[in-house]
Amino acid sequence: MMKKTTLSQQYFCDYFREWVVTYKEGAIRSVTMKKYHATLWWIKTLAPQLRLSELTRINYQKLLNDYAKQHERQTTMDFHHQLKGAILDAVDEGLLLIDPTRKAIIKGKAPAVKKNKYLNQFELQALLNHLNLSTSLTWDWFILLVAKTGMRFSEALAITPEDFDFSHQTLHVNKTWNYKEQGGFSPTKNRSSVRKIQIDWQTVIQFSQLIKALPEGKPIFSHLILGNGRVYNSTLNGILSRACKKANIAEISIHGLRHTHASLLLFAGVSIASVARRLGHSSMTTTQHTYLHIIQELENQDTDIVMRHLAGLC
Structure with missing residues (x-):
């Protein structure tokens, strides 16, 4: 058994690698695991000689600052959260006397100009009117389904015929499609x-007509997926982008359709709790954070309604 003094002298990158293997391997999705591997790569690149015992607040802040030079603030925040998980465990084990992540300042490059996150109701209707909805399932039908349900890209790819319950008007989301790797x-x-x-x-x-002859247990869009099980997000975004141009509206991504779905529900007066459940968010906090700008706009409208109501009382 190695003494704590010896353990604290190991390189931070080695401690982080062992921590990831011990606590994360087999417990998180492969996509998330890749993010931890990327974090490890950056530690090795930016601070290969940094020892665990040398993790002071200043040294930790320097590591964050170096990372922030090449990344946006939100990405730096994610980097910080992954490092913090390992460092807090080191503190608990007595390998560090203080928490060097306390009061860390998160910096980052200015965010790149991004496409519109969502469409308004009229823009969405224009988009749907320009889809080529033929008698067989195409990517245009996929776009419609995401717009109507707010599903994530991987969730919509995994939908099988038995997920539909037409008599109760529901669609059961219970799996995803591993489109980034070998499918499945x-x-x-x-x-x-x-x-x-x-x-x-x-x-x-x-959809009751479109899927009636399709085999159970197989994704309804499987005939559009490559033989290796992969689907490129950029391919779908390209199809959607062309449809947006035809409709003469702002271009958005497939994930933007999910934002559109949620935004329209919120503007229609649907509660945050109901929108969170429909989107499959783990908590309402996620929904509130993601759609804060819309919620604030709705609160301003509520204030106007309250003032008009009170003014009418005399």
Whole structure:
């Protein structure tokens, strides 16, 4: 058994690598695991000689600052959170006397100009009007399904015929498609992501006809997926981008359709709790953080309503 003094002299990158293997390997999704491996790579690149015992607040802040020079603030924040998990365990084990991550300042490059995150109701309607919805399932039908349900890209790819319950107008989301690797079904992002989404009658009628002859247990869009099980997000974004141009509206991504779905529900007066459940968020906090700008706009509208109501009391 190595003494604590010896353990504290090991390189921080080695401690982090062992921590990831011990606590994360086999417990998180492969996509998330890749992010931890990327974090390890950056530690080795930016501070290969930094020992665990040398992790003072100043040295830790310097590591964050060096990382922030090449990354946006949110990415730096994610980097910080992964490092912090390992460092707090080192503190608990007595390998560090203080928490060097305390009061860390998160910096980062200015965010790149991004595409619009969501469409308004009229823009969405224009987009749907320009989709080529033929009698067989195409990527245009995929776009419609995501717009109507707010599913994540990987969730929509994994939908099979038996996931539809047409009599109760629901769609059961209980798996994802591992589109970044060799294909195949994978678990959902979290337990809250397993859910039943209510769908409208028009969608029920459309998809009941489209999938009636499809085999069970197989994704309904499987004939569009490459032979190696992979689907490129950029391919779908390209199809959606062309449809947006035809409709003469702002271009958005497939994930932007999910934001559009949630935004329209919030503007329609649907509660944050209901939107969170429909999106499969692990907590309402996630929903509130993601759609803060919309919630603030709705609160301003609420204030106007309250003032008009009070002014009418005399």
